[in-house]
Amino acid sequence: MNLIIDFLVISGLILGIWLFNAPRKAKFGNLTAAFALFCAFALILYRHDIIGAGTVGISLLLGALAGYVVARTVNMNQIPSMVAIQNGSGGAAAFLVSLVELIRQGGSFGAIAVISGITGLAVGAFTFSGSMIAAAKLSNKMRQAPQVLPGHNYFVMITVWGMLAACVISFHVPPDAAVYLYILQIVLASLLGILFSIRIGGADMPVLISFLNSMTGMAAALCGMVIGNRLLIAFGAVVAASGYILTYLMCKAMNRNLLKVFLPDPPKMRSGVSIRSGSAGTRASGSASTGTRASGSASAGTRAQGKDMTETPASPGLSGVPGQHPSSAMTSQAPKSLGRIEKDKTPGDPFARAAQILAEAQKVIVIPGYGMAIAQAQREVTSLAGELEGMGKDVKYAIHPVAGRMPGHMNVLLAEADVDYDMLVEMDEINPEFSSTGAVLVVGACDVVNPSAIEVEGTPISGMPILMAHEAKNVICCNFDEKPGYSGVENPLYKKSRTLMLPGNAKETVRKLTEALLHAGKGDEDFISPADNGDSWVDNTPAHGDEAIMAGPGNNRLDGTPAHGDEAMVTPAGDGDQGMAGTGADMVGTVANEDGEIDNLGRAVQALAKAKTVTVIPGYGMALAKAQFKLLELASMLSEGGASVKYAIHPVAGRMPGHMNVILAEAEVDYDDLLEMDDANPLFADTDVAMIIGACDVVNPAAIEIEGTPISGMPILMAHEAKQIIVCNFDENPGYSGVPNPIYNNSRTIMLPGDAKATLEEILAAIKGN
Template sequence: MTETYSVMNLLLDFFFFFILILGIWLFRWPHRAKFGNLAAAFALACAAGMVLYRSGIMHPNIVLISLVIGSIAGFWVARRITMIQIPAMVAFQHGAGGVAAFFLSLAELMRGSHHLGMLNEISGLLGLAIGSLTFSGSMIAGGKLSNTLGQEQRILPRHTLLVLTNFISIIVLIITALVAPMESRIYFYILIIFMSVLFGILFSIRIGGADMPVLISFLNAAAGVAAAFCGMIIENKLLISCGAMVAASGSILTYVMCKAMNRSLYRVFVPVQDISSKNKNPKTDKTDIYTINPEASHPPIEKDNFQKALEYAQEAKKIIIVPGYGMAVAQAQFAVIDLSNLLIDMKKDVKFAIHPVAGRMPGHMNVLLAEAGIDYDLLKEMDEINPDFAKTDLSLIVGACDVVNPAAIEIDGSPISGMPILHTHESGHVVCCNLDDKPGYSGVENPLYKNDNTTLLLGNAKETIEYLVENLSKETPDIEASLNKKNQRTPFDVAVSVLLTAQKIIIIPGYGMALAQAQFKVVQLASMLESIGTEVKFAIHPVAGRMPGHMNVLLAEAEVDYDKLYEMDDINPEFSQTDAVLIFGACDVVNPAAMDTKGTPISGMPILNAHDAKRILICNFDENPGYSGVENTLYKDKKTIMLIGDAASTANELIEAFK
């Protein structure tokens, strides 16, 4: 009886494993991958059902409640996330997987120390360590990918030594835990978790933004290994094989990413210290990308260059578009797809060349373009398309730099030497729609920009591409008019682009907002900004409103999450790191004259330091002084954009512009 039972079990396990393999196998074809994903989900659901059927459950309430909480949270987050935030989401999920693995190991170890074999115990301790470091490493990676943490490498003094010591101490702890008396083992378990969490942090903080694709793939593999060790504790073969499969996938992706960046895994994890301190430029360049200064980023496109680019595009028969992460940052993918559709309609041969490390995780660029509605047959891998460049009339680069830098093959000894690149320099003409002509993340100058057959169209890629589309579709291109339109942007246009590009926005509501009954529109605007990944906070001055805390009530009525409402003292230090401040109907409480000039009625009054922010948008009814009668010097600030009028209609216009 027991024998047939265990054969049955083995067969069932094998069956689930088979469905899982089938699911992964279907990933070879983009149109079948969807079924592959469903098959894998189905296999796991069946396996869970089987476990329930086989061994029953002692605490159905706990299981049910946990299941509902976890599933709803997972479902909710997965529905809301935008495609550009995918890497951060995946990183956080790796973290959740890590937590599950080390908590499971901990529970099994605590329960089973009396009867677990040596092998199970070693697996449990390893599961504990790897799960914890996956957790903390993923949290750091997720923070960096979502821009909550800085992109730069943080290298502590003697970092390598610290990491090594930490690593050795984990091993020593594991060995001691194996031989320690039963009663004291729990302390060792906790110590192992603590040290491993620390290890994950130390390990990932020194990996810079550009190497994130490697880190995230590596953590993918680590989560798999942790799951496999969990399987070894309880001797569940399905757990082991699933874990092993994930580990294989993560390892392959890690390898692919390293190769694509010409970096050894060792160099990614142990970066050379002096490079990071010497090359200050790439670091600032990177931050520039995230905090696009709208005016600096809109140098008037030279008319000649624009004319040339249009002619090339009209004459070319074969065109390759090279998208880079800059395209995604400028949210230009939809405009790029419009352009490619237009060119295809003009009977041109259009393809997209995708470098393996374009984007923040393996294959990220493909997802972003797919979201914009591209036909995936047009997306070509690097090795497949590189021979085609020599036969191509025009390469159109959108927000890519290092991956098309010929210095990688022509010059020895630079940080990117030997990195495989897209051979755009071999094509007839190159049109480059980048924000600026500074080097990319590597800090290596791009000689492509200086070539005779390269035309630079610097500025916001989205706008550049839109102007190309606009003029290509016309019989007689009216460059003059569209360039004029571009150069004479109204304060409102500037405000919209400031809001779209800002990463961090603070909204300052004043009583004027309440008078105009604009709070609902303001809150709607705030949630729209958040939906595109912007961090939005509200700064509440103690005397905003008509009684203490009045503004909070008004905003609560408009259903603002009260976590987003910040008191003056809490938020004042943050203004200097804020991209844009949006003021609705507030005047005296943001008047820098309170600090700068003596003897006015408001001198010495504490104010919100809006003037520290990079841009200030003021949506007030007029430019007159507030109750105090003191002229507001903020209105004259160079960083300020005035949107005068009824606050509710201004907010409404901004909302419409976003749509």
């Protein structure tokens, strides 16, 4: 009878997995599996009497609550590291259970059960520490590049032999002493997990994460063997199988076998690191050579470079300023952003050419890679794809199985950006289509489109299946640079005559490409109807919104009049939202000359009215002024106008950890809009208005620009990268650190000194005063 019930529960799990066959049913499948697990749990409770139900209940509640809250609040970009953390906690649970069982009945167990127990112990501890390292790497808390210690192999060998020895010895000592050997076993296995994980980096991460997944399943199954519980064994085995398949698929897709990924020989071969030498120099050369081909791997350096890129491409554009925007040309304060726009219109410009290619293509295939994930460009990519679809083109995404850092990474990213999953096509299905494709858009992918893999023998990627992008009529490549990817193999695709390179941060380049496409499209009367034009501000069409932003602030600072004509054309007053923009303009027009403060207020209102993306940075000053409710009022008004309002939360803003989150939650701000610093920072460069409310040190660029101040080296919110900054601080005095804040004197900054609540009320009144 019990056996039948067990079978029923297990078939529940199997049904859940089976439902993962189709995206539509998967959600139900997940619930089914969860229900199966719940039944198994209930079954244990029914069959056995629990001693110490209080302890059990509290532990259960604590763990479940923590798991739920973390899973609910974690940013979607952090999924890989979150999965790794959960995996690690599964491993921890497995080795703890095995440990207790071994301690309890080590003597009475048969030899095989003890061996399973010790293996469970080792596998669990290994998974735990390995997953934690993986989580740190995936969340960029650790360098993603492989780290090879001097004498890495010796360490690994010593650990493995130590574990074997501990296992053997534990059979020949009394149970009391064996306990210490079990603990030693755990320590050694954890060490092995660390040693194992740190030297896996970059593109090999999907293999590691799948492998660890498989290992937790194994640990659970072994745990079940020790206890003698069928359900544990079955569930564990299914997980082990799943992890095994994913590991195998990832390896196959990268044309590497598991040993090659996990043993240090490949890095030695690929980056010239001599592992045997064991000298300190080994490490240095290892990191240097990995650094050179970091384009594929998410190192901190890549991010820093990305930041630079947002500024560099602007400068050459200034050379050819057509007379289309006379008022813009007059503006001296926003030359960079203007240059970007003008550049797009220059006929010989690569973006214009790329836009033309896209406009002429009937079929466009987008190939996303990890570079897209680093640049957080998925929304830009999908909005470009949306425009192309709107032009009647056949748009698809070609997904290489190992693109990204975990199995199916690109699918998740694109799903997050609302891509229809019917458009995501697997490698084998899409490859025959490339030869009939007009344009391929590569976004941050390198090795997976490297024709060397099939054309050249003897490279690390030879024989790896690739996406046949090179067969397409045209290839547009939005990669950061032309450096080889993780494999270190030069990509001949970049040099092909049919390939158009658009180097730089993908988020920037794709956005500019979309703008260029829309500019080109505007030439054809039938593409954008007048109605479209009118709504464009609300629709967040990048070209128009940006123009308004870029033309707006600079012009107003010179003198109000010429800009208004332009703006009236871009955002005709049609409904309430656009009325806001109008109000902003009026405010400047009418009250600009009265006095400085109101002028600033008018400018702030106008900037807010036109902003598509607003990032609010709250600080302790907001808490003091109790300005959060007014802030939410303003935020909801702005989002009704079509703007996206987010809150960037510095970890030390306020007076206790998470202070700002609590305060904003009190004002019923959706916590999805609360961004952690690391998530918020890459977004500032594309933020139209950064609104600082009672924060000083946490946005002080001196912390990263100037050496030797008390705050030097402190991570800050990069508000100074935003296109426009509004500061609602009480005064211009330095914050707690005493370091003057250069952001106050930035030409893009609008200062609104005074009590933050009063200031926000004034802004609200000005917007409503329409």
